[in-house]
Each structure stands twice: as C-alpha cells, then as structure tokens.
Amino acid sequence: MSLLNPLTILFWLGIYGSVLAETTKVITHNQIIINSLAVIIGIILWDTIMATTSSGARRILSTSVLKNISILSSLVVMGFGIYFGIQAYHTLF
Known part of the structure; x- marks a missing residue:
C-alpha cells in the first residue's frame, strides 16, 4: 500500500x-x-520488511502495549517539533 501512495x-x-x-x-x-534499480529495489524491500514487521508485531503485542508505543512515539515527535521550532525561532530572530 505504501508503494502506491x-x-x-x-x-x-x-x-x-x-x-x-x-x-x-x-x-x-x-x-x-x-x-536507480538498486534504489527502487531497496525501497520495495524496505516497505515489504516494514509491513511484515508491523503485522507480525500486531499479533505478538497486546493492544495496551501498542497504545503505549503510540503515545511514546507521539511525545517524541512532538518533542522534535518543539526543539526544531525553537531552533527555527532562534535562527529567524
């Protein structure tokens, strides 16, 4: 699905x-x-491995663990956003 996005x-x-x-x-x-062929093959392999890993992890991990991982990753992404926002502010002003 990601390959066609x-x-x-x-x-x-x-x-x-x-x-x-x-x-x-x-x-x-x-x-x-x-x-170019190596990059295309690498992208296809990466997407296939990530899809396989995520579907396998869904079967192994419980819903609460997946929810906690989602919350933690959201906090990390928000932290990066705040950090880079501050860096951009200091650069611009």
Whole structure:
C-alpha cells in the first residue's frame, strides 16, 4: 500500500532526484541505471520488511502495549517539533 501512495512516491523521487542531479556529473549512464534499480529495489524491500514487521508485531503485542508505543512515539515527535521550532525561532530572530 505504501508503494502506491503518491506522497511516498513524491518523497522518494525528491530524495533520489536531488542525489541523482549531483551524481550524473561524475558517473556513466550505465551506473545511473544500476543505481536507480538498486534504489527502487531497496525501497520495495524496505516497505515489504516494514509491513511484515508491523503485522507480525500486531499479533505478538497486546493492544495496551501498542497504545503505549503510540503515545511514546507521539511525545517524541512532538518533542522534535518543539526543539526544531525553537531552533527555527532562534535562527529567524
């Protein structure tokens, strides 16, 4: 499902596009094709492994543990948001 998500596709195109723009100056056409195939295979493997891991964890972990993990990860993400918000404020002002 993640592989077909338009936002995921745009994310990976943006990341790889910026890397590809720099590397085209120093590598050959064949190397570009090999690197592109390696990135695509890596993305497919990553998404498949993450989906398999999450579905396996759902069977092993209880609902309360999953809820606590969700709360903890939410707090961590909010902490990063606050930290980077403060950094942006100091940079701008």
